[in-house]
Amino acid sequence: MIEVRDLAKTFHVGDEDVHALVDVNLDIAPGEYMSVMGPSGSGKSTLLNMLGLLDRPDRGTYRIDGIDTVPLGEEARADIRRRRIGFVFQAYHLVPRLTARENVELPLTLGGVAPAQRRQAVDDIMRRLDILERADHVPAQLSGGQRQRVAIARAIVMRPEILLADEPTGNLDSKSGEEVVRVLEQLNGEGITLLVVTHDASLGARARRRIRMLDGRVAVDERG
Amino acid sequence: MRVADLLVFALRALLRQRFRSAMILLAMAMGVASVLVLTGLGEGARLYVAGEFAGMGTDTLGILPGRYDTTGGMPPVMGTAPRDLTLEDAEALRRIPAVQNVAPLLLGTSTLSSGARERDGIVVGTTRDYFFVRAMTLQRGSIFPDLPPEAQPPVAVIGPTVSAELFRGDNPLGQWLRIGDRRFRVIGVLGEQNKFGMNLGDAVFIPVNHAQALYDTQAMFRVLAQVRPGASKARAADDIRALLTARHEGEEDITVISPDAMLKSLDAILGTMTLAVAGIGGISLLVAGILIMNVTLISVTQRTEEIGLLKALGAGGRTVRLLFLVEAGLMSLAGALAGSAVGLALLALGRMAWPSIPFTAPLGTIVAALLVAIAGGVVFALVPAGRAANLDPVVALTRRR
Numbered sequence: 001m002i003e004v005r006d007l008a009k010t011f012h013v014g015d016e017d018v019h020a021l022v023d024v025n026l027d028i029a030p031g032e033y034m035s036v037m038g039p040s041g042s043g044k045s046t047l048l049n050m051l052g053l054l055d056r057p058d059r060g061t062y063r064i065d066g067i068d069t070v071p072l073g074e075e076a077r078a079d080i081r082r083r084r085i086g087f088v089f090q091a092y093h094l095v096p097r098l099t100a101r102e103n104v105e106l107p108l109t110l111g112g113v114a115p116a117q118r119r120q121a122v123d124d125i126m127r128r129l130d131i132l133e134r135a136d137h138v139p140a141q142l143s144g145g146q147r148q149r150v151a152i153a154r155a156i157v158m159r160p161e162i163l164l165a166d167e168p169t170g171n172l173d174s175k176s177g178e179e180v181v182r183v184l185e186q187l188n189g190e191g192i193t194l195l196v197v198t199h200d201a202s203l204g205a206r207a208r209r210r211i212r213m214l215d216g217r218v219a220v221d222e223r224g
Numbered sequence: 225m226r227v228a229d230l231l232v233f234a235l236r237a238l239l240r241q242r243f244r245s246a247m248i249l250l251a252m253a254m255g256v257a258s259v260l261v262l263t264g265l266g267e268g269a270r271l272y273v274a275g276e277f278a279g280m281g282t283d284t285l286g287i288l289p290g291r292y293d294t295t296g297g298m299p300p301v302m303g304t305a306p307r308d309l310t311l312e313d314a315e316a317l318r319r320i321p322a323v324q325n326v327a328p329l330l331l332g333t334s335t336l337s338s339g340a341r342e343r344d345g346i347v348v349g350t351t352r353d354y355f356f357v358r359a360m361t362l363q364r365g366s367i368f369p370d371l372p373p374e375a376q377p378p379v380a381v382i383g384p385t386v387s388a389e390l391f392r393g394d395n396p397l398g399q400w401l402r403i404g405d406r407r408f409r410v411i412g413v414l415g416e417q418n419k420f421g422m423n424l425g426d427a428v429f430i431p432v433n434h435a436q437a438l439y440d441t442q443a444m445f446r447v448l449a450q451v452r453p454g455a456s457k458a459r460a461a462d463d464i465r466a467l468l469t470a471r472h473e474g475e476e477d478i479t480v481i482s483p484d485a486m487l488k489s490l491d492a493i494l495g496t497m498t499l500a501v502a503g504i505g506g507i508s509l510l511v512a513g514i515l516i517m518n519v520t521l522i523s524v525t526q527r528t529e530e531i532g533l534l535k536a537l538g539a540g541g542r543t544v545r546l547l548f549l550v551e552a553g554l555m556s557l558a559g560a561l562a563g564s565a566v567g568l569a570l571l572a573l574g575r576m577a578w579p580s581i582p583f584t585a586p587l588g589t590i591v592a593a594l595l596v597a598i599a600g601g602v603v604f605a606l607v608p609a610g611r612a613a614n615l616d617p618v619v620a621l622t623r624r625r
């Protein structure tokens with residue numbers, strides 16, 4: 001489903017070039033569970049942002065189901081993001097003035113889904129993630145684990161095929177982190193393609209496929 | 225995104241930034257209110273003047289001795305009159321079919337007295353027609369009897385102030401009023417509401433034949449000619465000019481003025497003034513617009529992370545732009561509505577304080593001010609909203625704070 005060829009990205013900081021991605025090649029099949037590890041600054045987040053269409057590469061192709069996304073316009077990319085890709089960030093990125101429910105609802109709202117349908121979908125997902133009773137709280141009133149579960153609910157409410165998580169447990173204690181990972185793995189069990197960037201070796205080891213980034217390259221790619 | 229969702233989202237963002245929204249609202253409200261109040265003042269002045277002229281009767285032509293250039297529009301003040309305008313001239317005007325009523329005016333000031341009480345007053349010598357031309361109302365008594373001008377008895381119709389001062393509580397009707405060294409029988413008292421740019425409370429109206437004797441002159445101050453309904457004023461003026469020229473041995477030594485023409489030029493002056501004054505109000509709208517632009521810019525900067533998130537969730541640049549424009553539009557709308565309310569309230573207060581001046585903002589102005597305010601708010605938000613729309617999602621999300 002995902003086909004990355006010779007993807008490259010260089011940041012220019014001052015008069016220095018930072019090669020965040022160097023000719024990355026990667027194929028990801030539907031339903032895969034892949035962890036991305038590597039030292040800080042090795043390009044993990046950059047890779048994930050590329051896969052999530054949040055950033056554009058300097059070179060290379062990135063196909064989703066055969067469609068090259070690199071030359072697409074911004075509106076078309078936004079459309080793919082909305083329908084096919086879910087994001088979970090380390091910093092949650094919830095809208096502070098909106099309640100948990102409204103945060104989860106946001107992709108549906110932005111997509112123009114009717115309120116009645118929205119309510120149904122949001123209730124289902126929040127119940128599944130065990131945050132329904134917190135639906136009317138604003139993020140400031142939620143624990144880190146609850147916030148991340150709200151963020152996950154928001155990421156999957158549009159039923160995307162790909163779920164990208166950048167250090168989803170980075171801000172959580174081990175118990176909350178464990179819960180969050182279990183939710184993600186459960187979703188993967190139902191068929192979603194899951195990519196998790198993590199610094200936690202034991203967490204990374206749980207994935208069926210594990211890649212290691214080093215200086216913008218995929219250094220290790222192992223399965224099983 | 226659905227319109228209702230868009231509105232709710234924008235509204236909540238505004239409520240989140242209460243102080244900032246309140247400032248914009250205030251600026252917008254002040255802009256709109258000042259436009260409305262200033263136009264209201266101008267419009268009030270215009271209507272007031274128009275009303276005064278209407279009281280004078282726009283169907284009435286004024287005939288002055290002497291020739292003046294009236295194209296300037298303002299009433300002539302100077303000039304020489306080679307030949308008098310006489311009562312006979314005035315009476316001759318009755319032969320013109322388009323002329324309905326003719327009222328010559330001979331003005332003077334004299335000491336008015338009754339018994340031991342006396343005061344100075346304006347004496348107006350005229351004919352019975354005058355009361356019709358000016359649509360005068362009496363609070364009691366009657367106007368001059370239905371007799372030819374030269375056969376009028378010595379009677380007087382007096383202004384309310386004269387009546388109150390000279391006769392106190394007594395009924396003035398039937399009493400003698402002394403004007404200079406002559407006596408007149410009071411037959412009527414004017415109503416309070418009669419005024420045409422001058423206060424008639426102090427005036428006394430006597431038949432013109434007695435005024436001629438009192439002031440020992442045949443010369444009329446001016447003659448008023450009321451044009452028959454439906455008849456052309458221009459034609460009537462031409463006829464009057466021709467007739468009087470013929471009577472004055474072929475010399476056109478009179479001037480016919482039409483209140484219409486004066487009103488028109490006054491109206492134009494006042495209209496221009498209103499526009500200028502509204503323009504000053506418009507500047508405050510401009511200031512409000514610039515404020516909106518700045519505040520929206522700040523808002524975009526502070527909400528960079530949120531914008532990045534919305535984009536990550538699949539909002540296109542169009543949706544993001546729309547969100548910020550709707551915010552600006554809503555704020556402008558609220559400000560404009562508040563401003564109209566304040567402006568209209570101030571105008572209503574003005575009407576209460578000065579009942580004679582009709583301070584009103586025309587509906588068109590209100591609608592225009594509202595539209596300009598809202599459109600202005602949105603236009604000024606275009607730049608910052610565009611900046612938000614073009615934000616790179618990854619930069620917005622990973623911005624170092």
Ligand SMILES: Nc1ncnc2c1ncn2[C@@H]1O[C@H](COP(=O)(O)OP(=O)(O)OP(=O)(O)O)[C@@H](O)[C@H]1O
Nearest residue numbers: 011012013018020039040041042043044045046047
């Ligand atoms: N917007 C940017 N501007 C300049 N340099 C950047 C930018 N984003 C990333 N980089 C640089 O690119 C390289 C890769 O960054 P990236 O964030 O992908 O690393 P990472 O593997 O996610 O690191 P970490 O584990 O610390 O999150 C780093 O050297 C980083 O400094």
Ligand SMILES: [Mg+2]
Nearest residue numbers: 044045046166
């Ligand atoms: Mg990272």
